[in-house]
Amino acid sequence: MNLLVLYLLLLKATLTTFSGMSSLPLVRADFVVRHKVLTDPQLSRAVAVSRMAPGPNGLYLVSVGYTVAGLPGATAATVALVTPAFLIIVFLKFLGRNAEHPVAQRVTQAVTLASGGLIATALLPLARSSIDGPFSVVVAGASLLVLTATSIDTVWVVLAAAAAGLARKGLP
């Protein structure tokens, strides 16, 4: 895939959403469904890998960029990830406290809620590619439960899942 196209598609995903993971449905629609340069397991892997690293959750885009186009792709994805952040300078300069206006809050709130619904929908095909039996159901369920009911860091969930997978197959 052309690097400019990769950058623009990822920028579209980051510019139209309001949190790191909200861009996932758009990324899936463009890269998995439309252009077919990424598979659902690779997208799930990108999410998992980003949770094993420090930094913002949106870093899964870097893994997507690397999978699609190697190091140049990872670079383009990093630029796409950070580009919208600089809009806050415009907000600080020209809007200031007006950006806390109830209408701005309502629009942000509505888009965030819709993003939550879209993520839930995008989850279904990802689950079909990653859940293949009772063991993976238990791991996914436990992960969901721990992450919603406790404040434990995600990296521990990833490590615990890896340890459970190794224990099930027998250590190397």
Added chain:
Amino acid sequence: MSKASLTEIAGVFLRAGNFTFGGGDPTMAVLQREMVNRRKWLSAEQYGLVYGLARVTPGTNVLAFYAGSAWLLRGVKAAALAVLSTCLPSAVVVVWLTYSLERWGSLAWVKAAGGAIMAAAVGMIAASAWLLIAPFFGKAGLAKTVVLAGGAAALAIAGVTPIPVLALAALAGFLWKGTAQA
């Protein structure tokens, strides 16, 4: 407010951004302590303003927070430095982990661990959706939360692509008055 140098700014953001796990909120809490309480670079009001604006800036909120707070300290150069020093090292780790899983993914033990990690990722994404929606049950009201999140999901299942769904949600947010504090 004491004036911070670019080196000091880079140091603070590098540490907070790359040694704090758990996403944006814990990192912003660390930066609040460093920039407001400890070093007095920003007032509590400035921190609150940047925090609020970061939430309505498209993209990853915490990156907008880095750019905004560093811009208040020393302008555009500081904003770029803050964003890059927080993102680049973590991005390198992500690339290395992706490469490692691609390179050694066929080994039996990597497959076993990787398969379980992929299953956990499904739980992580589900948790992400839930944690995005759950706070709004109280703040936006049950009806608004169900209609907007459920409506978006229904439209996506019906085959509508994400951009029109999000545009429709923005329009609904604009028109639908009510409790508005996110």
